[in-house]
Amino acid sequence: MSTIKDVAREARVSHAVVSRILNKDPTFTVRPETRERVLEAAARLRYIPNHAARALRHNRAGAIGLAVHEIGNPVYNAIIEGAQKAVASHGAVLMLADVDEFHRDPTTFNRMITSKVIDGLVFLPAGNEADDFVLRAATAALPTVLVNDRTPGFHSVTLEDSDAAKIAAEHLIQLGHRDIGVLLLDGETQRRLDRFAGHESALQEAGIESGHAWVENGGHTLDSGRKGMLRLASRGSLPTAVSVHNATAAVGAMRAAMELGLHVPEDISIIGFHDMSFAGFVTPSLTVVKLALEEMGVQAVETLFRLIAGEDVEETVRVLDPMPKLEMRESTAPPR
Amino acid sequence: MSTIKDVAREARVSHAVVSRILNKDPTFTVRPETRERVLEAAARLRYIPNHAARALRHNRAGAIGLAVHEIGNPVYNAIIEGAQKAVASHGAVLMLADVDEFHRDPTTFNRMITSKVIDGLVFLPAGNEADDFVLRAATAALPTVLVNDRTPGFHSVTLEDSDAAKIAAEHLIQLGHRDIGVLLLDGETQRRLDRFAGHESALQEAGIESGHAWVENGGHTLDSGRKGMLRLASRGSLPTAVSVHNATAAVGAMRAAMELGLHVPEDISIIGFHDMSFAGFVTPSLTVVKLALEEMGVQAVETLFRLIAGEDVEETVRVLDPMPKLEMRESTAPPR
DNA sequence: CTGTTAGCGCCTTCAA
DNA sequence: TTGAAGGCGCTAACAG
Numbered sequence: 001m002s003t004i005k006d007v008a009r010e011a012r013v014s015h016a017v018v019s020r021i022l023n024k025d026p027t028f029t030v031r032p033e034t035r036e037r038v039l040e041a042a043a044r045l046r047y048i049p050n051h052a053a054r055a056l057r058h059n060r061a062g063a064i065g066l067a068v069h070e071i072g073n074p075v076y077n078a079i080i081e082g083a084q085k086a087v088a089s090h091g092a093v094l095m096l097a098d099v100d101e102f103h104r105d106p107t108t109f110n111r112m113i114t115s116k117v118i119d120g121l122v123f124l125p126a127g128n129e130a131d132d133f134v135l136r137a138a139t140a141a142l143p144t145v146l147v148n149d150r151t152p153g154f155h156s157v158t159l160e161d162s163d164a165a166k167i168a169a170e171h172l173i174q175l176g177h178r179d180i181g182v183l184l185l186d187g188e189t190q191r192r193l194d195r196f197a198g199h200e201s202a203l204q205e206a207g208i209e210s211g212h213a214w215v216e217n218g219g220h221t222l223d224s225g226r227k228g229m230l231r232l233a234s235r236g237s238l239p240t241a242v243s244v245h246n247a248t249a250a251v252g253a254m255r256a257a258m259e260l261g262l263h264v265p266e267d268i269s270i271i272g273f274h275d276m277s278f279a280g281f282v283t284p285s286l287t288v289v290k291l292a293l294e295e296m297g298v299q300a301v302e303t304l305f306r307l308i309a310g311e312d313v314e315e316t317v318r319v320l321d322p323m324p325k326l327e328m329r330e331s332t333a334p335p336r
Numbered sequence: 337m338s339t340i341k342d343v344a345r346e347a348r349v350s351h352a353v354v355s356r357i358l359n360k361d362p363t364f365t366v367r368p369e370t371r372e373r374v375l376e377a378a379a380r381l382r383y384i385p386n387h388a389a390r391a392l393r394h395n396r397a398g399a400i401g402l403a404v405h406e407i408g409n410p411v412y413n414a415i416i417e418g419a420q421k422a423v424a425s426h427g428a429v430l431m432l433a434d435v436d437e438f439h440r441d442p443t444t445f446n447r448m449i450t451s452k453v454i455d456g457l458v459f460l461p462a463g464n465e466a467d468d469f470v471l472r473a474a475t476a477a478l479p480t481v482l483v484n485d486r487t488p489g490f491h492s493v494t495l496e497d498s499d500a501a502k503i504a505a506e507h508l509i510q511l512g513h514r515d516i517g518v519l520l521l522d523g524e525t526q527r528r529l530d531r532f533a534g535h536e537s538a539l540q541e542a543g544i545e546s547g548h549a550w551v552e553n554g555g556h557t558l559d560s561g562r563k564g565m566l567r568l569a570s571r572g573s574l575p576t577a578v579s580v581h582n583a584t585a586a587v588g589a590m591r592a593a594m595e596l597g598l599h600v601p602e603d604i605s606i607i608g609f610h611d612m613s614f615a616g617f618v619t620p621s622l623t624v625v626k627l628a629l630e631e632m633g634v635q636a637v638e639t640l641f642r643l644i645a646g647e648d649v650e651e652t653v654r655v656l657d658p659m660p661k662l663e664m665r666e667s668t669a670p671p672r
Numbered sequence: 673c674t675g676t677t678a679g680c681g682c683c684t685t686c687a688a
Numbered sequence: 689t690t691g692a693a694g695g696c697g698c699t700a701a702c703a704g
Binding site: 013 | 673679
């Protein structure tokens, strides 16, 4: 591995000159032939600046962290991809981490946030106790941005959760459903409340008395969705349609319906959130409200970089483009 | 952020002493009271060594990379988790990266492998052109370990692919199937061939002439699995059972069967590989051969660290514990 | 226009 | 048993 000094020797200049040329220092003028010599030497030696030395000098790691629950949940995939791209466009690298893992063994996490391994953290909360620990520790040590949720006092990037839930409920209403259940997210997140509010407002506008009849937590995993649906069913009466506020949970809910001997969508319609890969491939394929997950990942990282640069940033960034949009498939149909 | 000098001043010693105490230098003896003072000061100031300075000094990044195709594919989740844990146990951090992203824009990748952002790379190939680029570039620059595949001349950690495929085929044979199709992985990977060999050997031992009758590529995605199944069906005759060498593709294959008006498992049995989260939740739930994915992730990282430390490492590490195991669910049944 | 110098925070001889 | 000094590779202020 060649260093800046090797290049300097090769180009017969001091290493400081190399540094300034390669970093395109605007306050610096140099004879074209010298610049030429330096660039040529750098190319020939395949010089690449040492990351650690740079980080030490700048007091910047050149890496940012992304902490999620369950890296494997396909819903998060789009967020991760968006973040990945945005980070790359800043010439930095992404470090992916599991929140629950961090909570179980905080050593790594603590090192990551306190020893300058990363310059900032994007954090996707799920509403459990691990969140609280991570959020508290992270914000104390680093610029931190919440993604897919908002909490007063913290920088956040959110979707139009209320609108999205409203679109889902309206779709069911439009199909002719009046008995509409909902599987909310679990955990104490704002998006849970926002989505619930959107759902309720659609019912209200349609003149449907909800009376909080069929409301359960469905969470964001296959298993929690399945259990939520089973709880809904254990009430004696069943709705003809259910809005599930997460696509992974919706697949679990469909599984539960099948176990109960119900056919989807003939006996019960199910709509999910997020257009993750599995939505179109399960049977029946899942009608969803598609959200701008990837764009949200991008925005979160951009917000974080602005924070790191010390810029003034509004507390809550809302991702408005693209807006939530219905993606109709097989799992919803008129009631019979 | 306090530095080693702050601690030294606080404990009224030189910073060299602090360094040696904190790093437990065995060739170093110190008066208990001095050690006490230092440890106490370090704790009080919440001293954490600066990662960049350490990296610079040791010429080690303290991070290792994991390059996969499609971070969101649930099959990889277990591998990632295993790797995560192993990396943490070494006091390092994991950098997750997307191979295809790297191929599209090699800038970030090149920086990552050449500028000491990571100390080594674990690489999960899928058999496309992106692999070749990444593998070539990575091995030239860094200690690199292949995971879930093997290539002569490169360090690899693999599963018992042949055995696993054999178990899958034997399960179908035992149920009474004789007309057995297979959806292979695509791409030019060794595990594709190994699994095919295991499959064939089961048929042979059962006295079934394969004649390469129902053999197609199913890949490792929902869509490729679906298409593979459609191609199988387009041949005029249909097998009564299909072994799909990847669980995600198997879900796609089930979807295709449904589109063809076939019921699973009544008309056609389907068995998949890897016990990923969705396997138990799709309808019908998917019978799979469960592989030691998480353990493979662990082993890959351990192998990489041995390589980084300059130890002698056998070229191919086989993960033998736990061995592949059948996990029977609803998608396989006797032929009718 | 270019070179010299002084650190960033840490570890590791070498001396005392 | 402890301290002083040098240097990892890089950048930025200051000289020339």
